[in-house]
Amino acid sequence: MFAYFTEMRIICYLLSFFTLSITLHGQSPLSPRIANYTIDLSLDVEQKQVNANQEVIWKNISTAPVSELQFHLYYNAFKNSESTFMKEGSLGGGLSKDGIEDCNWGWVEVLSLIDSAGVELINGASYIQPEDNNDQDQTVLRVPLASAVQPGESARFRMKWHSQIPKTMPRTGYNMDYYFMVQWFPKLGVYEPAGMRLAEEDAWNCHQYHAQGEYYSDFGNYDVSINVPSDFVVGASGELAEKIEAGETTTWRYVVEDVIDFGWTASPKFEELHRQWKGVDIKLLTYPEHVDCAPRYFDAVVAAFEYLDEHIGVYPYPTLTIVDPPIHGLFTGGMEYPTFISSVSFCFLPEGIRTPETLVVHEFVHQYFMQMVATHEVEEPWLDEGFTTYFEGKILDGYLGADQSTINWLGFKIGNEAFNRAEFFNSPNPQIAPASTKSYEYTEGGYGDIAYNKTALWLNTLEGLIGDATMSEIMKTYFETWKFKHPCGQDFIDIVNAVVRKNHGDALGENMDWFFDQALYGTDFCDYAVASISNKAVDSAVGYLDNFEDCITDQNTQEKYQSKVIIHRLEGMKLPVEVEVFFEDGISEMKYWDGKTRGHTFAFLSNKKVVKAVLDPAQKLPIDKNWINNSFVVEPNKSGVRYYFSKFFLATQRALESLMVFI
Amino acid sequence: MKEVFSTYLSGIRLLFFKWKVWLAVFGFNIIFAFIIARPFGALLDKVGANNEASLEGLKNFDANFIVDLINNFGTEISLVAGQATFFVVLYLILNIFLSGGFIESYVHVFQRHTFGEFLSNCAKHFWRMIRLALYFIIAQIVVAAVLFTIYSKLGLSPFELESETILVRNTKIMLAIFAVIMIWVDMVNEYAKIKVVIDTDRKFILPILIDVKFFCLRHFFSILFLFLLCMLTFLAILGVYAALNDVIVMSSSTTIIFGLLLGQVYMIFRVGVRLLFTSSAVDYLRKNDWGAKHSVFPKKESA
Numbered sequence: 026m027f028a029y030f031t032e033m034r035i036i037c038y039l040l041s042f043f044t045l046s047i048t049l050h051g052q053s054p055l056s057p058r059i060a061n062y063t064i065d066l067s068l069d070v071e072q073k074q075v076n077a078n079q080e081v082i083w084k085n086i087s088t089a090p091v092s093e094l095q096f097h098l099y100y101n102a103f104k105n106s107e108s109t110f111m112k113e114g115s116l117g118g119g120l121s122k123d124g125i126e127d128c129n130w131g132w133v134e135v136l137s138l139i140d141s142a143g144v145e146l147i148n149g150a151s152y153i154q155p156e157d158n159n160d161q162d163q164t165v166l167r168v169p170l171a172s173a174v175q176p177g178e179s180a181r182f183r184m185k186w187h188s189q190i191p192k193t194m195p196r197t198g199y200n201m202d203y204y205f206m207v208q209w210f211p212k213l214g215v216y217e218p219a220g221m222r223l224a225e226e227d228a229w230n231c232h233q234y235h236a237q238g239e240y241y242s243d244f245g246n247y248d249v250s251i252n253v254p255s256d257f258v259v260g261a262s263g264e265l266a267e268k269i270e271a272g273e274t275t276t277w278r279y280v281v282e283d284v285i286d287f288g289w290t291a292s293p294k295f296e297e298l299h300r301q302w303k304g305v306d307i308k309l310l311t312y313p314e315h316v317d318c319a320p321r322y323f324d325a326v327v328a329a330f331e332y333l334d335e336h337i338g339v340y341p342y343p344t345l346t347i348v349d350p351p352i353h354g355l356f357t358g359g360m361e362y363p364t365f366i367s368s369v370s371f372c373f374l375p376e377g378i379r380t381p382e383t384l385v386v387h388e389f390v391h392q393y394f395m396q397m398v399a400t401h402e403v404e405e406p407w408l409d410e411g412f413t414t415y416f417e418g419k420i421l422d423g424y425l426g427a428d429q430s431t432i433n434w435l436g437f438k439i440g441n442e443a444f445n446r447a448e449f450f451n452s453p454n455p456q457i458a459p460a461s462t463k464s465y466e467y468t469e470g471g472y473g474d475i476a477y478n479k480t481a482l483w484l485n486t487l488e489g490l491i492g493d494a495t496m497s498e499i500m501k502t503y504f505e506t507w508k509f510k511h512p513c514g515q516d517f518i519d520i521v522n523a524v525v526r527k528n529h530g531d532a533l534g535e536n537m538d539w540f541f542d543q544a545l546y547g548t549d550f551c552d553y554a555v556a557s558i559s560n561k562a563v564d565s566a567v568g569y570l571d572n573f574e575d576c577i578t579d580q581n582t583q584e585k586y587q588s589k590v591i592i593h594r595l596e597g598m599k600l601p602v603e604v605e606v607f608f609e610d611g612i613s614e615m616k617y618w619d620g621k622t623r624g625h626t627f628a629f630l631s632n633k634k635v636v637k638a639v640l641d642p643a644q645k646l647p648i649d650k651n652w653i654n655n656s657f658v659v660e661p662n663k664s665g666v667r668y669y670f671s672k673f674f675l676a677t678q679r680a681l682e683s684l685m686v687f688i
Numbered sequence: 689m690k691e692v693f694s695t696y697l698s699g700i701r702l703l704f705f706k707w708k709v710w711l712a713v714f715g716f717n718i719i720f721a722f723i724i725a726r727p728f729g730a731l732l733d734k735v736g737a738n739n740e741a742s743l744e745g746l747k748n749f750d751a752n753f754i755v756d757l758i759n760n761f762g763t764e765i766s767l768v769a770g771q772a773t774f775f776v777v778l779y780l781i782l783n784i785f786l787s788g789g790f791i792e793s794y795v796h797v798f799q800r801h802t803f804g805e806f807l808s809n810c811a812k813h814f815w816r817m818i819r820l821a822l823y824f825i826i827a828q829i830v831v832a833a834v835l836f837t838i839y840s841k842l843g844l845s846p847f848e849l850e851s852e853t854i855l856v857r858n859t860k861i862m863l864a865i866f867a868v869i870m871i872w873v874d875m876v877n878e879y880a881k882i883k884v885v886i887d888t889d890r891k892f893i894l895p896i897l898i899d900v901k902f903f904c905l906r907h908f909f910s911i912l913f914l915f916l917l918c919m920l921t922f923l924a925i926l927g928v929y930a931a932l933n934d935v936i937v938m939s940s941s942t943t944i945i946f947g948l949l950l951g952q953v954y955m956i957f958r959v960g961v962r963l964l965f966t967s968s969a970v971d972y973l974r975k976n977d978w979g980a981k982h983s984v985f986p987k988k989e990s991a
């Protein structure tokens with residue numbers, strides 16, 4: 026009876042949902058709506074389980090029939106110690122000793138999968154391991170179909186599944202009475218037709234769940250009804266369509282269109298706060314001890330809304346939900362799902378430590394890069410994490426100040442660019458892999474430092490080379506061209522090449538491939554230095570000058586100098602550089618060098634000496650690993666050196682005196 | 689309380705009376721700080737030999753310069769840090785060595801000591817002083833370890849905490865307990881050092897420590913008040929320095945010199961307060977423990 030009721034409800038919802046979306050908009054949908062889900066679930070807070078009925082409508086956009094489906098079963102990554110996720114060493118290093126004793130594992134089991142003809146397909150299903158042949162890994166389920174889905178046709182499948190929610194796993198799970206439910210339901214992979222993202226043939230792209238890298242999925246509509254105890258507050262992707270209280274439990278129904286995923290959260294302790302921005306309802310779900318942080322979240326995310334609205338494109342969804350987890354839900358902080366993001370704050374966090382601002386802005390930028398421009402987070406993490414880190418810097422620099430957008434505390438000020446440089450250049454091995462590496466192939470480390478920080482640095486460097494306006498045009502064009510689609514890295518490069526050529530002709534070369542070959546696909550460092558300045562007085566000519574008889578012996582010193590500024594390229598990366606050369610009368614001259622050879626000399630014959638040369642004076646090339654050697658001064662001002670020495674000396678004195686407390 | 693206050697004033701007077709001790713302790717600090725900082729200065733000279741990369745620091749905290757310094761001169765910085773560690777340890781040992789001589793000159797206040805006598809006093813007390821220092825270092829480690837164990841048992845793992853407010857509350861409580869215990873340990877340490885110098889013929893430290901502990905218990909409130917007076921003096925000096933330091937922005941050669949000078953004035957007072965803890969304790973002990981039974985500066989003189 027319950028099953029019949031549920032089924033009827035799903036059908037009703039589906040019909041109303043699709044009718045509603047078509048009639049309300051009266052225009053073509055934003056996305057191709059390939060994978061659409063209606064899920065009716067109940068949360069068992071005693072057993073920490075989810076029981077769900079799920080209906081999937083999947084559309085075959087290829088030109089050939091498709092005879093199987095592939096689903097992500099992410100929760101099976103937490104099933105035991107043998108999964109690929111656990112073997113690769115997850116974010117938290119796997120389950121703790123207590124966790125093993127308490128059996129805090131998680132799993133998901135598909136009990137039934139029936140096609141529209143009523144054929145049960147689950148018996149023929151099997152787990153596959155496309156990447157590592159680890160047969161203990163059950164994070165991808167392959168389901169052969171009884172009848173193939175024809176090109177252009179949509180097929181409907183009804184599923185029944187249940188899952189055990191893991192305790193405090195990276196990204197998802199429960200702890201105490203807090204639930205953060207992401208990557209939580211059987212979700213289809215992406216069926217990529219030949220040509221899409223350089224795919225050679227039609228195939229499912231459905232990766233196993235790895236310790237690094239997140240997800241890749243198709244656009245669709247979601248209608249999710251979440252049944253929880255009535256004292257719980259539920260937040261989720263999309264809008265709350267209805268809330269039906271039935272005694273001890275309440276069903277919260279959320280709907281969202283044109284997204285690639287769906288996440289939700291529940292807790293009886295959530296405090297709900299709102300702010301509006303141009304018709305978007307920004308909802309913050311936070312814990313009582315974090316409420317003071319709410320203005321920080323709202324102000325920062327509004328700054329991000331405004332920046333992206335102006336520089337990239339419109340945010341088309343009516344809601345954004347920000348989850349600020351409690352301390353016991355720390356693992357779930359800093360995540361991004363469509364219209365649903367999480368951050369991290371602590372009640373004791375000083376205002377100058379910008380973690381809440383950084384995280385909420387970063388995760389919000391993901392709404393554009395990997396949510397709307399749905400790149401592959403696993404295969405090309407630089408396209409979302411790198412872009413997000415780049416924009417996070419631009420937004421926070423504008424909002425908080427470029428020199429203090431990450432930290433401004435106790436006299437320490439660190440801006441986003443300095444932070445990225447510190448993270449990347451001071452990482453254990455910045456050259457361990459190129460930025461184009463797949464997330465799970467950073468097996469020897471470097472994922473965060475390279476996919477995030479290095480990419481942000483070379484995007485800033487690219488901006489420095491081509492100018493703010495061209496970079497802005499590239500990003501806008503990229504977004505407009507690829508929103509609600511699945512681009513790959515080459516698609517971005519193609520846009521860079523087209524826009525740069527349009528704006529700069531061949532001033533930077535035939536195309537920008539030379540840049541990507543080094544910055545994205547290469548591992549060479551970049552370091553240019555001003556090696557020396559020399560000023561040699563030019564004497565008048567002596568010897569037999571006009572004939573073979575008169576030897577000129579009087580050598581007069583002329584009021585002229587032969588000055589040389591020598592530039593060195595100390596590392597492998599070759600970039601064009603600007604050098605500002607200063608003369609003793611205070612006048613400066615900007616010189617350019619293509620940076621290709623190992624060294625270059627700028628020579629001047631003038632009646633004034635060169636006193637200073639500054640390479641990359643506007644610091645347009647943050648990928649340069651050493652800015653200290655970017656200037657050369659004939660008579661340097663030692664005040665800076667004295668300043669640092671004095672500070673260090675005074676700090677040493679104080680430290681020595683403080684140590685006397687211990688004896 | 690009145691008596692404690694007069695002891696505090698006598699301590700100050702003793703500090704100024706034995707200004708050479710004060711000067712020597714400050715000099716010792718400045719010499720070692722220079723020895724430690726000089727290699728870093730040499731590195732900075734090398735780094736900034738012909739560029740203006742360090743100039744931005746005069747205007748603003750320059751994270752990029754520091755990042756590049758660490759990234760590109762990491763080996764040199766580790767070398768400087770290694771050297772610094774050696775000199776810090778040496779500084780601590782030499783301070784223990786000298787403390788015997790300094791305390792001796794506070795105890796025998798009107799006696800003139802030649803440099804040779806001073807050194808022989810240092811040597812005379814050195815082994816007992818170093819044992820005492822070790823006892824106190826161990827005591828501090830034990831206190832810190834015990835409190836940290838209790839603290840972690842109360843819940844440290846974020847995943848087991850209902851809210852971080854519990855962590856904040858526990859931290860505050862533990863820090864308060866730690867501060868109270870450390871005040872006690874420091875008080876006993878201060879008086880024990882003096883007793884080690886006075887009781888020259890007692891070879892073993894432990895009986896001295898037991899005596900001092902009982903002495904401190906008997907006079908708990910008086911010596912605590914004295915301790916707090918000295919602590920308040922320190923906080924007052926720190927406050928004045930912090931305020932003046934905010935005014936002087938080190939942004940040019942002149943202001944750098946001003947900043948350095950202000951730092952030295954602060955250090956002189958800070959070293960002075962450390963000695964004040966000892967000098968006032970000497971006076972208190974003199975009044976209440978050993979034969980003299982009166983202040984180092986009897987009322988008649990000080991009136």
Ligand SMILES: [Zn+2]
Nearest residue numbers: 387391410413
């Ligand atoms: Zn991210």
